[in-house]
Amino acid sequence: xxxxxxxxxxxxxxxxGNLAKxxxxxxxxxxxxxxxxxxxxxxxxxEVEATDEGTLGKILIPEGTADVAVNTPIATIxxxxxxxSDLAKAxxxxxxxxxxxxxxxxxxxxxxxxxxxxxPQAVAEPDPEVPAxxxxxxxxxxxxxxxxxxxxxxxxxxxxVMGEEVAEYQGAYKVTQGLLxxxxxxxxxxxxxxEHGFAGVGVGAAMTGLKPIVEFMxxxxxxxxxxxxxxxAAKTLYMSGGQMGCSIVFRGPxxxxxxxxxxxxxxxxxxxxxxxxxxxxxxxxxxDYKGLLKAAIRDPNPVIFLENxxxxxxxxxxxxxxxxxxxIGKARIVRAGSHVTLISWxxxxxxxxxxxxxxxxxGIEAExxxxxxxxxxxTETIINSVKKTGRAxxxxxxxxxxxxxxxxxxxxxxxxxxxxDAPVTRVSGKDVPxxxxxxxxxxALPSVAEVVEAAKAVCYR
Amino acid sequence: xxxxxxAAASTAQDKTDGGSPPEFTREQELKALRDxxxxxxxxxxxxxLYGMGAIGGFCHLYIGQEAVVVGMQxxxxxxxxxxxxxxxxxxxxxxxxxxxxxMAELTGxxxxxxxxxxxxxxxxxKEKHFYGGHGIVGAQVSLGTGLAFANHYRSNDNVSxxxxxxxxxxxxxxxxxxxxxxxxxxxxxxxxxxNRYAMGTSVSRASAQQDFSKRGASFNIPGLQVDxxxxxxxxxxxDEAAAWCRAGKGPMILEMQTYRYRGHSMxxxxxxxxREEVEKVRHDQDPIEQVRNRLLAAKVSEADLKAIDAEVRDxxxxxxxxxxxxxxxxxxxxxxxxxx
Numbered sequence: 001x002x003x004x005x006x007x008x009x010x011x012x013x014x015x016x017g018n019l020a021k022x023x024x025x026x027x028x029x030x031x032x033x034x035x036x037x038x039x040x041x042x043x044x045x046x047e048v049e050a051t052d053e054g055t056l057g058k059i060l061i062p063e064g065t066a067d068v069a070v071n072t073p074i075a076t077i078x079x080x081x082x083x084x085s086d087l088a089k090a091x092x093x094x095x096x097x098x099x100x101x102x103x104x105x106x107x108x109x110x111x112x113x114x115x116x117x118x119x120p121q122a123v124a125e126p127d128p129e130v131p132a133x134x135x136x137x138x139x140x141x142x143x144x145x146x147x148x149x150x151x152x153x154x155x156x157x158x159x160x161v162m163g164e165e166v167a168e169y170q171g172a173y174k175v176t177q178g179l180l181x182x183x184x185x186x187x188x189x190x191x192x193x194x195e196h197g198f199a200g201v202g203v204g205a206a207m208t209g210l211k212p213i214v215e216f217m218x219x220x221x222x223x224x225x226x227x228x229x230x231x232x233a234a235k236t237l238y239m240s241g242g243q244m245g246c247s248i249v250f251r252g253p254x255x256x257x258x259x260x261x262x263x264x265x266x267x268x269x270x271x272x273x274x275x276x277x278x279x280x281x282x283x284x285x286x287x288d289y290k291g292l293l294k295a296a297i298r299d300p301n302p303v304i305f306l307e308n309x310x311x312x313x314x315x316x317x318x319x320x321x322x323x324x325x326x327x328i329g330k331a332r333i334v335r336a337g338s339h340v341t342l343i344s345w346x347x348x349x350x351x352x353x354x355x356x357x358x359x360x361x362x363g364i365e366a367e368x369x370x371x372x373x374x375x376x377x378x379t380e381t382i383i384n385s386v387k388k389t390g391r392a393x394x395x396x397x398x399x400x401x402x403x404x405x406x407x408x409x410x411x412x413x414x415x416x417x418x419x420x421d422a423p424v425t426r427v428s429g430k431d432v433p434x435x436x437x438x439x440x441x442x443x444a445l446p447s448v449a450e451v452v453e454a455a456k457a458v459c460y461r
Numbered sequence: 462x463x464x465x466x467x468a469a470a471s472t473a474q475d476k477t478d479g480g481s482p483p484e485f486t487r488e489q490e491l492k493a494l495r496d497x498x499x500x501x502x503x504x505x506x507x508x509x510l511y512g513m514g515a516i517g518g519f520c521h522l523y524i525g526q527e528a529v530v531v532g533m534q535x536x537x538x539x540x541x542x543x544x545x546x547x548x549x550x551x552x553x554x555x556x557x558x559x560x561x562x563x564m565a566e567l568t569g570x571x572x573x574x575x576x577x578x579x580x581x582x583x584x585x586x587k588e589k590h591f592y593g594g595h596g597i598v599g600a601q602v603s604l605g606t607g608l609a610f611a612n613h614y615r616s617n618d619n620v621s622x623x624x625x626x627x628x629x630x631x632x633x634x635x636x637x638x639x640x641x642x643x644x645x646x647x648x649x650x651x652x653x654x655x656n657r658y659a660m661g662t663s664v665s666r667a668s669a670q671q672d673f674s675k676r677g678a679s680f681n682i683p684g685l686q687v688d689x690x691x692x693x694x695x696x697x698x699x700d701e702a703a704a705w706c707r708a709g710k711g712p713m714i715l716e717m718q719t720y721r722y723r724g725h726s727m728x729x730x731x732x733x734x735x736r737e738e739v740e741k742v743r744h745d746q747d748p749i750e751q752v753r754n755r756l757l758a759a760k761v762s763e764a765d766l767k768a769i770d771a772e773v774r775d776x777x778x779x780x781x782x783x784x785x786x787x788x789x790x791x792x793x794x795x796x797x798x799x800x801x
Contacts, residue, residue: 200600205607240798241579301800
């Protein structure tokens with residue numbers, strides 16, 4: 001029976017890619033290991049190798065096709081003795097692939113909810129930082145981050161970026177794509193794999209007045225560097241009586257990606273946001289990623305900039321302004337509502353916004369707050385909303401104990417206790433290390449259903 | 462790389478052969494004496510104040526090691542940076558920081574370098590290019606490498622002098638830093654102050670490679686073993702290392718063989734070494750006595766030396782007085798300097 005070649009996933013979070021080029025023609029003999037095609041994502045171009053031998057029977061997806069979902073059959077290979085007439089016998093694509101256009105595999109993974117690109121952008125409230133009538137461009141979050149860094153590096157010669165694979169490799173997640181070419185090796189610095197050491201080097205350089213952007217390949221690896229982030233960066237201004245501080249950005253993907261298990265899936269929101277001396281930013285939309293990273297680079301304090309790998313490929317509208325900077329410390333109401341307040345940040349917003357859509361179908365109007373900054377926390381926006389709705393649900397991918405949701409709940413209790421009509425409820429990651437198996441991973445993370453359920457519960461519905 | 466390594470070897474050889482380092486001029490001898498005495502008297506006073514309860518927390522005295530910072534400082538120029546760990550009072554005074562400000566920080570007063578918020582282990586002076594004062598053992602090595610990175614980035618000819626002890630030399634980040642410093646040819650002098658004990662653990666009980674000048678060998682960083690009790694040897698090694706760094710050749714390691722007379726901190730019962738061992742070093746190798754004896758041999762009058770003693774005592778007494786009478790920080794200072 002002819003063998004199907006499927007669109008491969010090139011990374012844990014890839015959902016689709018472009019079929020850039022076919023390197024074999026129909027009828028050509030193929031040996032296992034032959035490169036048959038080139039696949040392009042917004043991150044990279046990769047070669048597809050044949051794993052079976054035979055003849056390239058039929059090309060199902062012509063070259064130049066964009067947005068081919070992972071696992072879509074792209075060609076068939078005929079085994080010895082088979083001919084074109086056997087092509088009809090090829091098995092149907094996997095069942096899940098039929099269901100929807102996007103990725104069968106993704107529907108299994110936790111990423112599925114966040115993945116239906118473009119990201120949910122239920123923006124009921126206009127962004128106060130963007131003047132009315134501003135032209136918008138559509139960008140991936142990855143591009144928004146790159147542009148933010150490039151703009152700040154053009155503006156200030158003291159800004160440089162360092163980290164593993166940031167220069168020649170163009171970024172492990174391609175966030176620093178093109179920076180080496182524009183700014184050169186002096187300002188875009190590949191480090192050895194040495195988080196503790198290069199975090200310290202960055203902080204030392206910052207103490208002299210330089211403004212490093214330190215990229216961690218993921219914040220999971222920054223645990224090796226956390227001594228410098230906290231003891232050296234966050235505390236020096238205080239310990240020096242205000243004499244010597246440290247303007248530095250530590251950035252990189254934080255939290256769960258997809259199927260990378262416990263050691264690569266931790267959310268550090270609560271860890272860093274408990275430390276005075278640090279600012280902690282965790283945006284969700286492409287525009288916020290750009291505007292807040294620019295603010296973080298200019299900030300005279302150490303800033304932890306938590307990104308999310310699942311979101312990197314998501315697109316959003318970014319204002320086309322010469323200098324779009326969003327102040328750190330301001331939450332944003334992205335959807336207005338009067339019945340319950342949903343509070344989240346970063347990828348947690350995916351669940352919150354979808355839940356708000358679901359709740360609306362049942363007549364519950366949720367107000368959704370994107371915190372954007374975790375420290376300093378915009379308590380005022382939260383409290384004002386809760387005073388209006390009387391109900392609040394927090395949504396986070398991290399653990400509940402000593403989590404950011406717990407902090408928000410405490411602040412609401414301290415500042416708006418008399419306005420509450422129901423206890424504040426937390427939806428969070430489950431109290432377990434992140435499992436690998438797709439079904440378990442999905443269970444370990446929050447879900448839209450859990451947010452809907454929590455919101456209904458506080459509304460006594 | 463071959464040439465400097467040979468130089469390194471021959472210098473170490475000179476030392477073991479009993480060869481003397483280059484002589485100081487009289488002015489240099491007098492300056493070294495004065496600066497070392499200032500540190501010694503200051504530390505003695507700090508020890509006293511600690512005993513009286515005027516200084517709290519941890520207090521690590523530098524007595525015995527004075528030749529290291531004073532000799533190194535004589536090899537530096539304006540703009541060179543200094544960074545060290547928690548045994549840091551000597552480094553501050555050597556860089557020219559004001560004794561009043563240092564002592565008032567020890568007593569936690571508003572006139573202290575950190576307004577009383579840093580204490581013994583955390584003081585800084587932008588003006589004197591002193592970058593602390595760090596309480597986490599080994600952290601200053603990465604940070605000091607970062608200072609050198611900044612010099613390299615700015616293409617100036619400043620050198621970062623990064624001090625750490627034989628104990629810190631076993632921390633992992635030291636080697637991460639060595640690797641980057643040599644890879645990027647950063648101008649950093651790693652001064653390993655080998656005072657033979659990491660708190661209560663002797664070098665022989667903690668270190669597989671006890672020759673600290675070789676600790677950079679796998680990164681091709683040249684190193685020298687230096688008699689850290691002879692201020693002239695320290696300066697000569699400092700000169701060589703500074704020239705190496707300024708020539709763009711990357712980092713160099715100087716192992717300063719020195720000794721601390723006092724305990725690791727004020728609360729150290731010192732059961733790990735004998736009183737005789739301490740007395741022998743004091744008697745045979747004291748860095749200050751070495752200079753004083755040379756000066757006397759060179760016919761400098763006792764009176765001149767006494768004048769230096771008196772000047773130093775006045776500075777130290779004034780600092781103790783200031784540090785005990787300066788007010789504590791205003792309560793509002795609790796909330797300042799968290800962000801800027």
